[in-house]
Amino acid sequence: IVAVSIGEQKAQETLRTALAMGADRAILIVSETEVEPLGVAKLLAKIVEEEAPGLVILGKQAIDDDSNQTGQMLAALTGRPQGTFASKVEVEGDSVKVTREVDGGLETVSLKTPAIVTTDLRLNEPRYASLPNIMKAKSKPLAQKTPADYGVDVTPRLKTLKVEEPPKRSAGIKVADVDELVAKLKAMGVAA
Template sequence: MRVLVPVKRVLDYNVKPRVKADGSGVDLANVKMSMNPFDEIAVEEAIRLKEKGVVTEIVAVSVGEAKCQETLRTALAMGADRAILVQTDDRVEPLGVAKLLAKIVAEEAPELVILGKQAIDDDNNQTGQMLAGLLGWGQGTFASAVEIADGHAKVTREVDGGLETDDLKLPAIVTTDLRLNEPRYASLPNIMKAKSKPMATKTPADYGVDVAPRLTVTNVVEPPRRSAGVKVADVDELVTKLKALGVAK
């Protein structure tokens, strides 16, 4: 069984974002970039399925500038077999990514697509659902456990009331949540091997997909700083202040 794992290059989660002086977006100059953490979980889950003998090939895919090759090499070092980069310098919105992935799915014919539930840069949480809609496939979102057997994927997902288990007929889309697994670190030998693994480079035009943005960012601002807390002498003073705020009666 072939598995497709889309990965995204984002601002490293340890880096504090800075807004550009003109308010046009986040400043990405000279900052550390890495693979989206939710996508790391997706890659790890695909590798674990391969280690169980369920999956035979893992194909990592990324959409973005040439530097996304570094992100794909990370996926290859973790254990993916080959990679596809759809190279473009334009900002591609979730719908554009989903359309490109749908074309790649038609070409590669995977039985499962595993991707992070959202990217930490824009938090849209849309690509997986849009891809499922375009393909007409079943989807299991926010997965905290995945089991593959007999042409079905059993996906356990966290909902407000507890846990929900969905039985999906393959092919299907699965988006990963934080509690699904803990991604492994790539070993030095695997990092060296990743350099020789195949990576195909395509463009959106190769798939006949228009990735022109449909949304315009008008302004980006940093969130307001939190005001300092207030110390109280005792519980009575605390209750008085809460009553004044309408929090307590």
């Protein structure tokens, strides 16, 4: 199991936690600038090419830009089948069954490995690393690379023009009963 993170130097802490939870080694691609989803997918594609994993597991979406694009882009770049929003993953020989929540219930797809899977928060129960494993994690390999080591240009292509809070909601009103509610709705032209 190889854990990978792309970001600032402080991402080492997250990788050390992954090592303490059972990953064998880790790779940190250090970038002090924000790396957009396509850049992340290109870097991961290079790692997939190097490591040749049977299964790549990613989160559903990033916590910084909430984009939900990297897993799908990685599948396209590598030509691998993908299962998204996995709430259950079962490896069976040279295939993996991915159960995912859809509007109508649950959908299960079977993918030939090697494959890409993005996870939903229902996939597993988070656990904590034990103290002995935290100590062992300090001696596990954590390679540090840069995007240039993989020949990937991560220059941002998007520019944030403005970020603003949504407008404040106006205060609601209380009504005494259903008749008063219907009368107020009629006055606003909502109810007929």
